[in-house]
Amino acid sequence: xxxxxxxxxxxxxxxxxxxxxxxxxxxxxxxxxxxxxxxxxxxxxxxxxxxxxxxxxxxxxxxxxxxxxxxxxxxxxxxxxxxx
Numbered sequence: 890x891x892x893x894x895x896x897x898x899x900x901x902x903x904x905x906x907x908x909x910x911x912x913x914x915x916x917x918x919x920x921x922x923x924x925x926x927x928x929x930x931x932x933x934x935x936x937x938x939x940x941x942x943x944x945x946x947x948x949x950x951x952x953x954x955x956x957x958x959x960x961x962x963x964x965x966x967x968x969x970x971x972x973x
Contacts, residue, residue, distance in 0.1 A: 902942045908934050912946060 904912070915933035919926045927940035927947075934943060956962050 902938070902946065904946065905936075908936050908938070911935065912943065915943075916947070 911934045912930065915930040918933070919929045923929060927944045930943045930947075931938045931940045953962075
């Protein structure tokens with residue numbers, strides 16, 4: 890996201906850009922074999938996020954990736970902009 894004031898709302902939970910960045914870092918740190926993975930991720934994200942919220946956020950992320958990889962999300966047609 891472009892701004893830390895921007896947020897996403899899914900499944901009743903609001904996520905700021907900062908929380909999303911912390912979420913990404915926590916996923917890299919606590920892999921699927923980590924005991925109590927979702928509790929650890931929730932603690933790393935902070936903001937009062939529960940283990941269930943971070944697990945749902947992860948499931949949404951995985952579904953988004955699946956849709957992109959299977960071609961269900963069109964690739965944007967970016968224009969070549971001249972840098973001045």
